[in-house]
Structure formats: C-alpha cells, structure tokens
Amino acid sequence: xxxxxxxxxxxxxHSLTAYVFGAFLLAFVGIGSMLYNLQAAVSNFEFVLSFxxxxxxVIVPVLTMRVIAEERKQKTDQLLYSLxxxxxxxxxxxxxxxxxxxxxxLCIICLYPLIFSQFGDVYLLTSYGSLFAFFAMxxxxxALGVFISSLTDNQGFAAGIGxxxxxxxxxxxxxxxxxxSTALGSVIAMCVLVLAAGGIIYCLTKNENLAYGFCFLFxxxxxxxxxxxxxxxxxxxxxxxxxxxxxxxxxxxxxGVFDVTALVYYAAAAVFFxxxxxxxxxxxxxx
Amino acid sequence: MISVEHLxxxxxxxxxVDDLSFxxxxxxxxxxxxxxxxxxxxxxxxxxxxLSATEGHVRIDGYDIFxxxxxxxxxxxxxxxxxxxxxxxxxxxxLRFVGEAKGLRGLxxxxxxxxxxxxxxxxxxxNRRISALSKGxxxxxxxxxxxxxxxxxxxxxxxxxxxxxIQIIEIRALIKELGQDHTVIFSSHIxxxxxAICDQILMIADGRLAAFDEPGNLEKRLLSPNEIIITxxxxxxEIRDILALAAHITDVAMEEKKSPFTTACLKTDHENIYxxxxxxxxxxxxxxxxxxxxxxxxxxxxxxxVELTEGSGADTVPEAExxxxxxxxxxxxxxx
Numbered sequence: 202x203x204x205x206x207x208x209x210x211x212x213x214x215h216s217l218t219a220y221v222f223g224a225f226l227l228a229f230v231g232i233g234s235m236l237y238n239l240q241a242a243v244s245n246f247e248f249v250l251s252f253x254x255x256x257x258x259v260i261v262p263v264l265t266m267r268v269i270a271e272e273r274k275q276k277t278d279q280l281l282y283s284l285x286x287x288x289x290x291x292x293x294x295x296x297x298x299x300x301x302x303x304x305x306x307l308c309i310i311c312l313y314p315l316i317f318s319q320f321g322d323v324y325l326l327t328s329y330g331s332l333f334a335f336f337a338m339x340x341x342x343x344a345l346g347v348f349i350s351s352l353t354d355n356q357g358f359a360a361g362i363g364x365x366x367x368x369x370x371x372x373x374x375x376x377x378x379x380x381x382s383t384a385l386g387s388v389i390a391m392c393v394l395v396l397a398a399g400g401i402i403y404c405l406t407k408n409e410n411l412a413y414g415f416c417f418l419f420x421x422x423x424x425x426x427x428x429x430x431x432x433x434x435x436x437x438x439x440x441x442x443x444x445x446x447x448x449x450x451x452x453x454x455x456x457g458v459f460d461v462t463a464l465v466y467y468a469a470a471a472v473f474f475x476x477x478x479x480x481x482x483x484x485x486x487x488x
Numbered sequence: 489m490i491s492v493e494h495l496x497x498x499x500x501x502x503x504x505v506d507d508l509s510f511x512x513x514x515x516x517x518x519x520x521x522x523x524x525x526x527x528x529x530x531x532x533x534x535x536x537x538x539l540s541a542t543e544g545h546v547r548i549d550g551y552d553i554f555x556x557x558x559x560x561x562x563x564x565x566x567x568x569x570x571x572x573x574x575x576x577x578x579x580x581x582x583l584r585f586v587g588e589a590k591g592l593r594g595l596x597x598x599x600x601x602x603x604x605x606x607x608x609x610x611x612x613x614x615n616r617r618i619s620a621l622s623k624g625x626x627x628x629x630x631x632x633x634x635x636x637x638x639x640x641x642x643x644x645x646x647x648x649x650x651x652x653x654i655q656i657i658e659i660r661a662l663i664k665e666l667g668q669d670h671t672v673i674f675s676s677h678i679x680x681x682x683x684a685i686c687d688q689i690l691m692i693a694d695g696r697l698a699a700f701d702e703p704g705n706l707e708k709r710l711l712s713p714n715e716i717i718i719t720x721x722x723x724x725x726e727i728r729d730i731l732a733l734a735a736h737i738t739d740v741a742m743e744e745k746k747s748p749f750t751t752a753c754l755k756t757d758h759e760n761i762y763x764x765x766x767x768x769x770x771x772x773x774x775x776x777x778x779x780x781x782x783x784x785x786x787x788x789x790x791x792x793x794v795e796l797t798e799g800s801g802a803d804t805v806p807e808a809e810x811x812x813x814x815x816x817x818x819x820x821x822x823x824x
Contacts, residue, residue: 202587208574249525280572280633282538284589285561487540 205286205294209268210301222264226306229256234313244323246314247331251455254448256336257342258371262363264302265346266356268295269482272355280484288482290346292475295461299343307336327457327482334454337467338447342367344474374449377442384434388427391437395419405484489514490535490641495544497530497695499629506695508544514640517667519682520675522692529569532645535673536747548641559812562590565639569646571630575619579610579629582618583636588712590637595755604632608662609808624655631662642666644674648681660685679793691796698796706792714761716754716768719781724750726777732769736764749780 213219233249274276281291314328349366351358369376380386395416403412427434443449447470450463490512497505505527510517521587522528526646535546537553537560546553551560556761574582587597608628613621618629620711627647633641646664648656666672676682682689683703691699691706699706720727724742727750731740739755756764761784772779 204585205752207588208585211581212574212576275572276568276570277572277574279533279538279566279568279570280586283536283561283564283566283568284586284591285558285591287557486538 202286202290202294202297205281205291206298207296207297211472213298213302216269218264222260222302223306225255225256225260225263227309229253230313234317238313238317244317244321246317246323246328247455247457249313250331251452254338254451255371257339258364258367261339261342261346261367262349262360264299264361265343265350266360267350268347269301269351269478270300270354270356270359273485274356278482282486288479292478296344296347296475299347300340303339303343304336307332307339308364324457327454330457330459331451331454334451334460334463334467337464339448341467341470341474344471344478348474348478348481351478370446371448373442373446377439380438380442382436382439384427384431384437387434387437388423391423392420395423405480451479489549490673491545491547492531492535493545493547495525495531495534495546496542497534497539498542504695505534505541508692508697510690510700511698512641512671512673514671516671516688517663517686518673519686519689520673521677521679521682521689522675522698523604523677526692527695528692529645530695532566532643532673532675533568535566536643537561537635538566538568540758554735562637563638563640565634565642567627567630567634567642567644567647569649571626572633573618573626573629576617578615578617579605579621579632580614583632586633587636592637600636601640604635607635607665608632624658627651627655628662631659631666637667639670641671641673644672646675646677648676656681667816691793693796699792713766714756714758715785716756716761716765717751717781717783717785718754718779719749719751720772721749721778721780721792724752724758726775727752729754729775730771731768731774733774734764735769736767 230249230253233252234246237243237248237252238246269278272281281288311329311332314323314325314332317323319326345366346359346363349363350356353359353362380390397410398415398419402415403409406412423434447467450460450466453460453463492508492512494508495505495508496503506529508527520532530539534541535548535553537557540554540727548560549561551563562806574585576583580601583601584597592600605614607643608631610625610628612631613625618626621629631642631644631647634644644663648659651659660681663672665792667685674685687743689699689700689701689703689706690697718727722730724745727742728740731737731752731754736756736758738757741753741755743751743753745751754764754768758764765782765784767777768782
C-alpha cells in the first residue's frame with residue numbers, strides 16, 4: 202500500500218493535477234476571505250468555507266478523474282493486478298495520496314484564521330471546527346470521485362459525470378422543494394430509483410436474477426408500505442434528497458454546531474464509495 | 489512449477505480458452521505459440537492473476553493464483569502485451585515503485601533495481617522520461633519490471649512485436665540469457681523465433697493445446713515429406729527423363745516456365761534429404777545437363793503450425809506476414 206501511496210503522490214506533483222487543484226481551491230477560499238473577512242469585515246472564517254465549498258463541484262472531479270481511468274487507458278492496471286498487492290491496498294493507497302494532496306492545501310488554509318486573529322476577534326473554535334468538517338466533506342467527495350473514475354477508462358467522461366453528480370448533490374436541497382411531496386409521487390420516484398439501482402446491479406454483476414430479485418423485493422416493500430401506512434410516504438422523496446446532501450450537513454458546522462453524526466455520515470460515505478471502487482476494480486478481473 | 493488444470497474462460501458467450509491443461513517444469517524456456525486470437529494472452533493473463541478463469545485452476549509452486557495470490561504472485565514476473573508503463577516517470581522511478589510494490593525495501597531495493605537495469609541494459613536512459621523512449625527501450629523497461637524481486641518464472645507476452653530487426657535480436661538474446669537463471673514462458677506468433685530460443689513449445693489453437701513438445705520432436709511428427717526445388721537448363725520433358733534415373737525421388741511437379749530454364753519441385757521419401765539431392769546431381773551430370781540451382785526445403789515447424797491451426801476452423805485466412813526480420817519467417821499467418 203505504501204508503494205502505491207508514494208507512487209501516486211509523486212505522480213500528482215509530476216503532473217499538473219495537484220497544482221490545478223490547489224490553485225483553484227486556494228483562489229476560491231482566498232476570494233471568499235477577501236469578500237467576507239476583509240471587505241465585509243466579518244470575523245467568522247466559517248462563512249468563507251461555506252462559500253468555498255461550491256468549488257468542490259469542479260476541483261474534486263479534476264483531481265480524481267485520472268486516478269483509475271488513466272490506469273485502464275494506459276493498461277497499467279494489468280501491472281497492478283499482477284503485483285503481489287490486493288485491490289483494496291491499491292484503492293487505499295490511491296485514496297490516501299489524494300487525501301494528502303488535499304490536506305497540504307488545508308494546512309495552508311488553516312493559517313488564515315490565525316492571521317485574521319491578529320487583527321481582531323475571530324471565533325477560532327468554530328473556524329477550526331468548520332475546517333475539520335470541510336476536510337471530512339472533501340474526503341467523502343474524493344471517495345465518490347475515485348469510484349466514478351473506476352467506472353470508465355475515459356478521464357473526460359469521469360470528470361463530466363463527477364461534476365454532474367456533485368452539482369446535483371449540491372443543489373439537492375433546493376431541488377427537493379420542487380419535487381412532489383405526496384405519497385404517490387414518492388412511490389413512483391422510489392420505484393424509478395429502485396429500477397435504476399437494479400440496472401446498475403445488473404451492469405456490475407451481469408447477474409439477472411440478483412437484479413430482478415433486488416427490484417422485486419424493494420418494489421413490493423414500497424407498495425406494502427403505501428397500502429398499509431400511506432402517511433409514512435408523505436414527503437419521503439424531498440426528505441431523502443435532503444438527507445443525501447453532503448453539503449447540507451456541512452452548513453450545520455458553519456452555524457457553530459460540531460455535529461458528530463455528520464462526521465460519521467461523511468466517513469460512512471467515504472468507506473461506501475471506496476468499497477464500491479474496490480468492487481469495480483475487482484470486477485474487471487471477472488469480465 | 490506451474491500447473492494449469494482444465495482452464496476454461498468464457499468472455500460472455502465467446503469461448504476463449506477451452507479446457508486447457510499443462511505442466512511447466514523449472515529451468516526451461518517455453519514458447520507459447522499460436523495464431524492471433526488463439527487464447528495465448530488470455531491464458532497468460534489468467535496464469536498471472538490478471539484475469540479470472542471461468543473454470544479450472546492455476547497453481548504456482550503449489551500456491552493457487554487466486555486463493556493464495558500473494559505468495560503465488562511473488563514467484564512470477566509478468567510483461568503484458570502492452571508494457572504497463574507510467575509515461576511521465578523515468579525508468580528508475582518506475583522500477584523503484586514496482587520493486588516497493590513487490591515488497592523490496594532499502595538496500596535490497598536499490599541493489600535489485602541496479603541489477604535489473606544492468607541486465608536489461610537500460611542504464612543510459614534511466615533518467616529520461618519513459619514517454620521519450622523508443623519502443624525497444626520501453627520493452628526493456630517492461631522486462632526489467634518483470635525481473636524485479638527475482639521471480640522464479642518470467643512470463644512475457646509477445647515481447648518482440650513491433651520492434652525493428654536489431655531490437656528483436658537483442659530482446660531474443662536477453663530472453664536466452666534470462667533462461668539460464670529463470671523459467672521463461674513467452675508467447676509469439678513467429679515460429680522461427682520460438683524455434684530459435686525455446687527448448688519446449690506449446691502450440692495453442694482455438695483455446696486448446698494443439699501440441700506440447702521439444703522443437704526437434706515436433707519436427708519429427710511432420711507428415712509432409714521433404715522437398716527439393718531445382719532450376720535446370722533443360723526442357724520439362726528432359727528433366728522428367730533425367731529424374732527417372734535418380735533414386736529416392738517420389739514425385740516431380742513442374743512449375744510454370746517463365747525463363748528459358750525450367751523450375752521443378754521434387755519430393756523425396758528418404759529421411760536424409762542430402763542422399764536425394766546427391767542422386768539428383770549425379771543424374772544431371774550423367775546426362776551432361778546443367779543444374780543451375782538447387783534449394784532444399786526441409787519440412788519445418790511452420791508446416792506443422794499451419795497443419796495444426798488450419799484444421800481449427802474454416803474462418804482461418806492465410807495472410808502475408810510483414811515481418812522485417814532477416815531470417816526466413818513464417819510466410820503464412822493464420823488470423824481470425
């Protein structure tokens with residue numbers, strides 16, 4: 202794992218990726234602190250971070266697009282398969298390297314509140330609490346990016362899908378206000394989601410029975426709930442959309458609450474997507 | 489060393505490898521021969537753990553490549569068809585990464601990297617970016633990577649494809665050298681190459697093992713007789729009369745007459761082709777006719793290759809091989 206980790210880290214600084222990622226993140230946070238902390242003279246650094254998290258939509262896909270897609274394109278994944286290391290080690294090594302690139306930048310950003318505190322009262326606790334959440338959210342999004350990159354051998358495609366998915370996640374709370382909140386609407390939407398998930402399961406496993414079984418079980422479950430306890434489905438869809446938003450949980454920190462459940466949520470999301478990446482890499486062996 | 493048992497691989501509905509079984513012994517150079525699409529790369533990918541098998545087992549020194557992947561993979565060095573190189577890196581950096589991934593650390597890593605750089609003669613390009621290297625050098629870096637960790641078996645998938653004649657000769661010499669300390673398995677669709685380097689040949693056609701023997705034994709298995717092609721300053725009828733006197737000649741076929749001279753293809757059933765050519769020479773000299781040219785065409789592995797692979801289906805089409813090699817190459821390549 203350390204071999205993959207060191208190799209990846211070296212590759213990031215060999216190519217432009219790490220620098221582009223860093224430049225965008227620092228520029229955005231820089232503009233944010235200029236607007237809030239300097240011009241508006243607000244002493245809350247967390248507002249800058251809540252402004253800056255929009256930049257994730259672009260920079261996370263830029264950072265993660267090549268991580269596995271490029272290996273496939275250059276056929277270097279064959280080397281990784283033939284080396285005496287497991288795919289879990291490969292994914293973890295790559296992920297840790299990405300986290301380190303991200304952490305280096307956060308270390309620079311960490312200095313900002315300290316600098317501002319020289320000139321006035323800055324709420325350092327909320328600032329650093331939000332920074333920690335900023336790190337956790339970024340880590341979850343990077344894991345999502347790794348998974349998307351593992352699905353294709355085209356970097357551009359990986360970046361495009363990544364931007365779309367993160368953007369959707371960013372706006373999912375605003376969008377949730379527009380979707381139907383009736384029970385029937387929820388049932389229809391849930392069925393569509395279940396069918397889509399079934400389609401993905403079929404694509405990944407090529408196992409028809411598993412996909413049909415999955416769809417059947419969930420749709421029957423949803424219909425049963427609909428007929429016996431309609432009230433539970435009221436407003437379910439907007440609820441789910443809001444719950445899935447990684448960004449929404451970050452704003453809790455911005456408001457000054459150190460929410461441990463959100464951190465657990467981010468960690469779970471990261472582990473989930475890394476697990477899927479391992480499966481996606483492993484699946485190439487079984488095509 | 490390596491035992492492959494009832495290996496079967498389906499790609500969807502397509503059967504790529506069909507119940508393949510063989511044993512690889514230590515200390516030989518094995519040639520893996522077959523037309524394109526015969527399942528060579530698939531088999532090698534399965535043997536190295538890059539691909540799963542639909543059925544069957546591969547064991548390296550008793551370790552199953554899937555069950556005990558870690559131990560089994562440490563015994564193998566693999567160069568896939570396309571060398572898996574990171575273009576932005578230099579060979580030295582790349583080899584350090586592969587060495588580390590193979591579990592080498594510190595002094596041993598440095599020693600091994602230096603050793604393989606020396607063995608594959610890539611010292612002069614060690615600090616250039618791989619993207620700037622020629623194909624021959626890239627292939628060498630790929631082989632160097634396979635050698636790291638001093639594995640018992642080295643598996644090379646078509647290591648000479650796309651190289652120029654000098655590079656091909658160099659890579660072949662390197663493979664021969666490696667054969668002294670390692671068990672080497674390499675695939676190719678060029679017969680003369682396999683004939684020149686290997687002491688064991690596995691022929692594979694349509695995912696099945698068509699033949700597995702030493703080159704000499706394989707040649708003995710040939711059914712087609714030896715041939716002599718002559719050009720003489722005489723009319724076809726005269727040649728027929730003259731050859732009627734010669735011993736050991738079983739068949740005479742005249743070729744189309746293009747020049748004032750006549751060319752004919754003779755067949756002999758004598759096991760020593762020189763006896764036949766001697767009798768031809770003596771028959772001509774007795775009649776006082778000039779024998780201008782005499783070419784002996786010994787039955788070769790090429791004939792066996794074509795014979796074994798042609799039977800594999802009606803969709804095989806002979807195609808001219810555009811090898812730039814100086815040696816007489818397989819003129820017929822069977823492609824799916």
